[in-house]
Amino acid sequence: MELSEDIMYQASVDRDASFEGMFYVAVKTTRIFCRPTCRARKPKRENVEFLKTIHEAQNKGYRACKVCRPLELLNATPPLIHDLLEELNANSDLKLKDEDLRSRGIAPHALRRWFLKHHGLTFQAFQRKRLLNQAFKTIQNGAAVSDAAWGTGYESLSGFSDSFKSTFGVSPSNSKGKTILDLKRFETLLGVMWAVASPQGICLLSFAEQSALETQLSNLAAAHDAKLLHGENPHFDQLIEQVNAYLAGKNREIKVALDFHYQALEHYLHGATMLIPYGYSIDWSDFCTKIPIQSKPEQLQELLSNNCFGLLMPIHRIRNWDDGLEEMLKRRNHFLRELEQKHAT
Numbered sequence: 001m002e003l004s005e006d007i008m009y010q011a012s013v014d015r016d017a018s019f020e021g022m023f024y025v026a027v028k029t030t031r032i033f034c035r036p037t038c039r040a041r042k043p044k045r046e047n048v049e050f051l052k053t054i055h056e057a058q059n060k061g062y063r064a065c066k067v068c069r070p071l072e073l074l075n076a077t078p079p080l081i082h083d084l085l086e087e088l089n090a091n092s093d094l095k096l097k098d099e100d101l102r103s104r105g106i107a108p109h110a111l112r113r114w115f116l117k118h119h120g121l122t123f124q125a126f127q128r129k130r131l132l133n134q135a136f137k138t139i140q141n142g143a144a145v146s147d148a149a150w151g152t153g154y155e156s157l158s159g160f161s162d163s164f165k166s167t168f169g170v171s172p173s174n175s176k177g178k179t180i181l182d183l184k185r186f187e188t189l190l191g192v193m194w195a196v197a198s199p200q201g202i203c204l205l206s207f208a209e210q211s212a213l214e215t216q217l218s219n220l221a222a223a224h225d226a227k228l229l230h231g232e233n234p235h236f237d238q239l240i241e242q243v244n245a246y247l248a249g250k251n252r253e254i255k256v257a258l259d260f261h262y263q264a265l266e267h268y269l270h271g272a273t274m275l276i277p278y279g280y281s282i283d284w285s286d287f288c289t290k291i292p293i294q295s296k297p298e299q300l301q302e303l304l305s306n307n308c309f310g311l312l313m314p315i316h317r318i319r320n321w322d323d324g325l326e327e328m329l330k331r332r333n334h335f336l337r338e339l340e341q342k343h344a345t
């Protein structure tokens, strides 16, 4: 799945976001370079060259396009919203009204639109989920329901209890045996990712445009018998930092705690994948011989393609297992192999 110039030119004409981070389009006539999804009019094929990194483009004297801003991460959270999210993270019971947003220079309508597009819900709904998530954890840690309700912005305890019950399916006082999984969106060099974490560790890492994401999320909630809710988790900061360092070629391993509910076969599959060193790859037929229990290759293939750990389980180090997968996933596996080979020496 080599990225040929034909493929790259077509991807830039299609503004295909799944090529994000894999190449840049440099325009020889204007000396400007763009990301593949740039909205600006596409130059003629003979006037462009394709470069693999920002560094390469800058070394050749190209300047970053002001329309697509290739130096920033794609769909990066705008600075004002970024600061707002940081503020919410630092003050878990903070609840912001429209006038609070305006005083921070943020138009409530624009914020609503941005949240709908990038998080799939309005900012107010996002805030409510965050606060319920926080209240749930406070109760799990032994606080009284009335104390947990305090600060969530509900006008009455019954209002809080109703909302709690419609989210978690149980009343606050009966929630001790329930579990919550935290959900977070973040940006990387290869595009937006979603992560899910429990108190024990990361349960899922996936690219936003991956078609299986919705199914993976609902399977995960069912496997953990848990409710998925936007919220912070102590494992996220480390994950985000390490994923971006890995994609920049600065670290070889993404060290985070994982939380998995595995059957024996999945367990061996995970173990065998993790044993392939950074920068190396192994052919599918050789890989299958490393699994110590009886299994069919099709069964292993299915488990690999449904695995929830994304970059945390380096399945891209296995060659020739992914023929039946979507082009986008094959391309990404190939890209990661090349990235590791480049930085391994």
Ligand SMILES: [Zn+2]
Binding pocket: 033, 034, 035, 038, 039, 040, 065, 066, 067, 068, 069
């Ligand atoms: Zn551009």
